[in-house]
Amino acid sequence: MAETDAVADLLVVGCGIAGLSATVTALQAGLKTITLERSTEAEFGGGTRWTEAYLRMKNDSEVSDDFETVFAENAGANLDPNVIVAAGGGYDDWPSYVKAHPFPDPELIGRFAERAPLTIGWLKEFGLKFGPQPIYLLTQNTTRIAAQGGGLALIERLREEAIALGGELRYQTTAIDLLRSADGTVEGVLATGPDGRRIEIRARNTVLASGGYQGNSEMLARYLGPVAAHIRPVAIGGYQNKGEGIRMMLAAGAAPSGDFASYHAEPVDPRSHMAEAVIHIWPYGILVNKRGQRFLDEAPRTVDACYDPISRAIAYEPDGIAYVLFDAQTEEIEGWRRAIRSDVPAIEADTIEALAVKLGLPVEAVGRTVAEFNAACPASGEFKPFEIDHLATTGLVPKKSNWARPLVKAPFRAYPIIAANCFTFGGVKVNPDAQVLDCDGKPIPGLYAAGETMGIYHQVYAGSTSVLRGATFGRLAAQHAARHHNVPA
Known part of the structure; x- marks a missing residue:
């Protein structure tokens, strides 16, 4: 049997923004905490360490106007109208199948929108600053601010606070299973320490904030299928996210939530060593595959x-x-290089055919694709690079709906692009207090989830909400655990 070596009021698994927000909140409430992190101390923080921490907010005290709307619009395809009608009533009256439904329910998102500004206010108490920051997106359809210093500044400051408040942080320690009492209450985790030996770490409450499964090829293949072989984490911190937290909660009867067969993807240059080496110039050119063919709008x-x-x-x-193909006309767009974050230069040539040769693409097919695209571009109309201009192709399949200009001006340039996995969408269902729900919509005693372990995304990612999700629900979990700390089980 594994040896029991510690007992805590709150055990937190994961040392990113979700885990550290839970840890510091609990410590401020007077709880004894233990926080586990699978990486070394120098690499702690998972994906948070590498993100620029954009936040879908108008300012540091108001979420964006479309915050709740974007979740409602991407709550899942072909939702059962019976679920939607039931969700319109009071939460206490929801049928169990609605409480456990994988969609991001309005009660949960409403709490998220309400508490996100309060969470930012709490983070500001530690001297962290938020506000408008330069962004690599040349066009936007919502409002965003960012944390000064990005995600790294957030987790370094929170870890500093956790240590100052007496929190215990254990590195190179990985949770592998839940410990449960006879009545199903979660009482901590079975973990492996730095020496690989198994230990039991017991706690009155446990928060799993250990990330998604973007670093686990087996889980990716299981949920995404063969396409998993073509994607990789957007930053090396993603390799730390192996999905054990999600796996052990599902094994304990947690209701699955979010889209397990999808993930938040970013277009990156596969040649670059940089984190988030994004290439966002493709709206002003065309995308072709290895056959030299366009394949989407x-x-x-x-x-x-x-x-x-x-x-x-x-x-x-x-x-x-x-491959994104574009021409020298792009230089007319002010700040266009901001849309390219790769440290590897574009491939250039004086003709489209020479560019195809350098890319190793079929020259005839690329030439035909570009010629057909050029012929389909409008002969008139104003090109407006920073707004929807409806400058669309005619008679071309697939259509290009905006910013369609012929590729005619040398030098012609190209970047290779692959899909990088920022984080996976699948997780477990939680209520507005971040308690993990079972498949009947009932809280599993002693168990919380925050950050990527909780599933709220479907279809299109609600941009710039993931760091907010981690911080907000990490705090909600710890606040609920603190309120009920002295309540008899």
Whole structure:
């Protein structure tokens, strides 16, 4: 048997924004905490360490006007109208199948929208700053601010506070299973320590904030299918997210939530060593696959509203790769280089045919694709790079809906693009207090989830909400645990 070596009021698994928000909140409430992190101390923080931490807010005290709407519009395809009608009533009256339904229910998203500004206010108490920041998206359909110093600043400051308040942080320690009492209450986790030996860490309440499964090839293949072979984490922190937290909660009877067969994707240059080496210039050119063919509408909406599904579509093309072709007319767009974050230069040539040769693409097919695209571009109309201009192709399949200009001015340039996995969508169902629900919609005693372990995304990612989700629900979990700390079980 594994040795029991510690007992805590709150055990937190994961040391990113969700886990540290839970840890510090609990410590401020006077609880004894233990926080586990699978990585080394130098690499702690999972995906949060690498993100720029954009937040879907108008300012540091108000969420965006479309915050709740974007979740409602992407709550899942073909939702049962009976579920929608039932969800319109009081939460206490919802049938169990609605409480456990994988969609992001309005009660949950309403709490998220309400508490996100309060969470930012709490983070500001530690000297962290938020406000408008330069962004690589040249067009946007919502409002955003960002944390100064990005996600790294958030987790470094919260870890500092956790240590100052007496929290215990254990690195190279991985939770592998839940400990449960005879009546099903979660009482901590079975973990492996730095030496690989198993230990039991017991706690009155447990928060699993250990990330998604973007770093687990087996889980990706199981849920995404063969396309999983074509994607990789957007930053090396993603490799730390192996999905154990989600797996052990499902094994304990938690209701699945979110879209397990999808993920938040970003279009990156596969040649680059950089985190988030995004390439967002493709709305002003065309995308071709290894056959030299276009395969989708490159500009159906502003780039922030469509890069997620377009990136995922690239993964389904041969070898999971595409190439953006654009010409020197792009230089007329002010700040266009901001849309390219790769440290590897574009491939350039004086002709489309020479560019195809350099890319290793079929020259005749690429030439034909570009010629057909050029012929389909409108002969009149104003090109407006920073707004929807309806400058669309005619008679071309697939259509390009905006910013369609012929590729005619040398030098011609290209970047390879693959879909990178920021985080997976599948997780477990939680209520507005971040308690994990079973398949009957009932809270599993002693168990909470925050961040990527909780599933709220379907279809298109609600951009710039993931860091907010982690911080907000990490705090909600710890606040609920603190309120009930002295309540008899």
